[in-house]
Amino acid sequence: MFFHRTARRASVVLGLLFLVPVLGADTPDFDTMLREVDQLGQFGDRDFSGVYTIVSQVPGQDDSVTQARLFRRDRSDQFVLIILQPQIQRGQGYLQTGDTVYFYDPESRRFERTTLRDSIQGTDAQNRDLVRGNLSQDYRVTDWELGRLGSFDTYILDLEATGTGVDYDRIRLWVRTDRPVVLREENYSVSGRLLRTLLFPRYANVGGQAVPTQILIVDGINDGERTQITLRDPSVAPIPDGVFTRDYLERVSR
């Protein structure tokens, strides 16, 4: 009986001993972490530009290739995205000024309002994938755990939207523990259905910031549909003011 009690106590104490380091460990400041994740992709007073190539794979169809040049000016919440390929859509483009995103339709000569969630040329890539995020303002961390992805230790964060004006109600984020770099992101619907998985295996240091140079998007609904985004010529060279105007979008359109 003594041994039984001793063993029971020992097992509980032993278990608690193992628990102590976990319960006692400092919980990371996730608000700060999300702000750092947001900041890492922001260029402040410097402009940013680059050429994105988007390869979309749909089972049973030929791969579609879209190439677009992005001009960003974060200090005034502006971006311009110009389609370069395919040739037939060359010149179509998006313009964000403040909180508004316009798509210029060269056929109707009209500027149509759209959203950051709008897909780029029908691919799984969205405008928001190419511009800075706002995770720290739009989401809060509801749960977390430690994990490992490939060679990297990661925090796996469960995010929940704080309002209704977001594209996804829930996001799961894999962030490196040694620096606030996102490796993986999962977007969920309000019902908990996985809609998209985004992977960020390559980055570039540009202007002191980290920019994904390779993004893989896996469609969570349509099996086998994938989109790969690669970035070339990332730059923080100054961009003329005239680029961030409707007029520029009209001029480049065909």
Next chain:
Amino acid sequence: MITLNASAAKLLFIGLLLSCVLLTGAWAQDFDEDDPFASLFEDDDMFDDVDEDFDPFADPADDPLVSDAVVWSGRFLGSLGAAWTWLDPWGEGVGEPDAASLTPGVGADLRFDARPSRDYRVLGSFQIRASADGTTAPAGLDGIALGENDLAALGELLVNGDGDPLFPGGLPDAPDTDDDAPAGGSPTIELSVFELFADFNWDERVFFRFGKHTISWGVGFLFSPADVLNLTAIDPQNPDGDIEGPVSLRTRIPFGSNTANLYLVVPDNAEPRDLAIAPQLLFEIGETELGVAGWYQRRRPPRGILTLRRGVGAFDVFAEGVLAWGSERTYLEARGGDDDPPFRTVRRDDGLFPGATIGFRRLDDIEGLGNLLFAGQYLYNGEGYATNTLPGRDETVLQIATAVLFQQAAAAALAGTVPEPDDLISLVSPDDPTLAFSDIAPLTAGRHYAALTTGLTDIAGSRFGVTVFGIINMTDWSGFVSPGFSYRFTDRMNLSATTALNFGRPGSEFANPATRIPSDGLLSTNPVFPDTRPIISVNLSLSLGGGSF
């Protein structure tokens, strides 16, 4: 030696396991060999070295504003349309249709784009349309519009006192209406310049566009009362269709997120002083775009214009307001008591004529559902008639206006062939202003209109799509509804079937247009109009080989 019984050992094991799981949250990740993405992150150094000062404008090949060669592009339009119309399905049933047609449509748009330097560009767009003879089904907005061909009926309508036709063989020079033989002649080819303009600028500060080009002016999706610059208006049934612009010079100065435009529009056959002037300021205020504009042309009503557009949730909400001084239309009025003639036509060159519209639109790719278009719009047409009948008369304004137009047209057509052609005019004075087809065109007669359009394509990943369009004149409560579905066989072959049900009392705007053409007594002060009920039409259209190149 300590020995443990089974339950104690079990407790110890669970405690150890729990601790391990909590200590290493990635336990499952560490040993989850099924994670297909882990291999993407095996490289310890995931950062690439780049030239962060790369000039994106250094290589002309990368600059979308410059092109070594003139780029030609275009699209082919091919379709085969079949239409059947039943004018009185309620009485005669839907046996043999009253009208049937088979209409091929072949066309192409060709566009060239030359960009020899960053500050100079020339663009031209040409439309080629080949059309065969065919009968257009009188349904929808096209169906309710009366045109020159309707004057062909005058030959049978003009009768003497004995009821015998004045011109039994048709009007002199009237269109030949013998269409017994099936159409099979050579198709008609139409070639037109849709756009042709040059872009140039001064020091990247002031941007000019001169030539024939579509002007982006209003914000309405189905109606745009603010757009007085373009030559054609939005077709509510095809709101994404082409809108043809005039020859104009646009001067644009961006300032911040805002834009100042000045349009100088060149009218046809005009003196220099007839140049139309239209300044416009577009302000971006948060999520709202506010436009303030004006329009002036000598001898035409000047206008002040406000436009507003902003996003509200998933919807794009827009509004236009127009205030014009005077109207370009000719109006029909009733004279008092037993006056002869009983009506008069008048111009209203003075007075304020407001117009306004407000609407919404949602265009979205809804995951698992399809591509959705949902839009609705209300139009206040201050130039329209407040009621659909005139005091003391049973006929509608449109019936009397149509009879007056026919009388005036007959008098004009017969001038020189009969001694007193003015005797053909009995509803109004021969000295009154002349009515034009534009005075009774669709969307002009009523004061209040509303339209709704919705479409869902690629439903749940399939090749099916559905559409519903409806429009109503809330002054005479006529309208029509057009549901349809489509099936995409391939990207180059699409079948669509639509039906159109027109409703409204005889003589109202969207009712059977035949109820507005006098069936008897055209030359009297009491013309008789047929009393037919709503018509139904069915249209099948197969698009063949359409696509861009």
